[in-house]
Amino acid sequence: MERVQFQQEQMLPELKDLVQKSLFSQSEVKQIVKKRTQFETALVRRIPKKSDFLRYAAYEMNLEQLRRKRVERLKLEKTAPSISDYALVRRQFQIFERALKKFKSDVGLWIQYIQVAKREGARSLVGRITARRVQALQLHPRTPALYIIAASHELNHMSPSAARALLQRGLRLNADSVDMWREYVRMELGFVEGMKRRWTVLGIHEEGHPVAEAETTTAEKDTAPLTPEEIAAEKGGDEGERARQAIMDGAIVKSVILSAAKALPSINLFSALEALIRSYPSEERLRTALLDHLYSVLKDTLQGDPRAVKMLATRKLRELTSQENSGDSVTDEGEEFVNALQVANESFSLAVSAGSANASAMAEVYVEFIEEWCKLPTLDPNLRAYLVASLRKLARRPNAPPLLQAAHIRLTSPSCEAL
Secondary structure (H helix, E strand, O other): OHHHHHHHHHHHHHHHHHHHOOOOOHHHHHHHHHHHHHHHHHHOOOOOOHHHHHHHHHHHHHHHHHHHHHHHHHOOOOOOOOHHHOHHHHHHHHHHHHHHHHOOOOHHHHHHHHHHHHHOOOHHHHHHHHHOHHHHHHHOOOOHHHHHHHHHHHHHOOOHHHHHHHHHHHHHHOOOOHHHHHHHHHHHHHHHHHHHHHHHHHOOOOOOOOOOHHHHHHHHHOOOOOOHHHHHHOOOHHHHHHHHHHHHOOHHHHHHHHHHHHHOOOHHHHHHHHHHHHHOOOOHHHHHHHHHHHHHHHHHHOOOOHHHHHHHHOHHHHHHHHHHHOOOOOOOOOHHHHHHHHHHHHHHHHHHHOOOOOHHHHHHHHHHHHHHHHOOOOOOHHHHHHHHHHHHHHHOOOOOOHHHHHHHHHHHOHHHHOO
């Protein structure tokens, strides 16, 4: 109980400050002391539980949120920071530190601690925690999340080479991790954007304009050591211009996509990378080039895979859906949409008609595609009829998988036609 008594004494100055600022009343402070005493008592038990630490930390987080709301509501005058301005956040960090001493091999605690520190803007603390990643990675070499967090920290500190090395190291041990490959591609996309910004500062353009000496000196002072790609791209003459153009065209990103496909030939990987590339704020020219490359690699890697066929067939439909979500005008009655739906259906129909070894699986995915669109209440009735007719045609073929006929019956039943 001496530990509990010590913690009670430590909290007195901050609680007194909270009362003096009229942020908490005396009765509220008594409740805070009572709750903290309960938490501390639980932590000094012979075998403390991880959940005890997390509940304690959550309580302190809620308490800090309440304090901030009251500061905002009361519109207190800005003065020099006092102990109550940072004590509640500091206590959260202390709880996680104590938890990690007990459960140093718990990956979840490492991740939560870093997330809390990031949310509170404690950059130096995030750096110190991440610096301890060596210990964490040694304990959990097959935990992708730790590599991703560590690489993110390096990127935030303008060190793409270190981030790249961390992710490459992690991928050697976790080549089957979709998350790691996605983050690796995201990092390289960020590298392209970072290079563009750097070249703008240096006065380097795609045309290969020379760099003024004063500009170079200033820019280099504000950036981390150059990567090999940067060094090549910032050379003069044709060599530098070719290197710059290759980066702008996504050569590095394309290489990572190809490596990912070889290491993890999975439709989940391609779906994750497609979503990332579509949502990443890149130039349209680069985005289109990367998607073209991704689909080309997909076609070569998962040739004949039903899910791959669907992804390739419905590419244009997803592009139109993406435009609609971004605010562009796209409707299911427009000529572009009608053509995209027709192309997707015909591509799928050919794959089903091919009668490959996985004909049943291909038919199942085709039925999924037909039902997805036919059950949309906004789909034009003529387009729905077109899709159902295509399904019927395939279902009547000799040796057609029975599920095609079953799907046709479902879609032509009175209850479904009424949709």
